[in-house]
């Protein structure tokens with residue numbers, strides 16, 4: 001019998017496929033994405049999925065409005081450039097996401113696995129157009 005995956009593994013898998021989806025979704029026909037906070041272009045494998053509201057808030061962790069392609073320099077070296085990020089999103093959406101982030105949302109393991117499957121399918125569809 002295969003062991004049931006741990007919560008940590010489930011979250012990690014969803015994070016990975018969701019990140020891939022965020023980058024592929026916004027890539028152009030060559031597979032390049034624009035960093036939302038500095039405007040530089042990178043191949044989707046060389047850019048990250050940056051969160052406007054930190055990943056520690058589960059209510060916005062997998063919200064597509066909250067996660068966009070962002071380069072390593074902006075996301076890691078410059079701590080996400082939250083001010084520039086909010087200018088990119090606009091004040092209304094920034095505030096909506098901020099308010100949503102205060103909500104406590106508890107996803108069950110099966111909900112997270114369901115989301116993983118959904119994003120897996122979406123990524124497979126997107127990948128066909130780049131490879």
Ligand SMILES: [Zn+2]
Pocket residue numbers: 035036037038039040070071072073074075
């Ligand atoms: Zn950048």
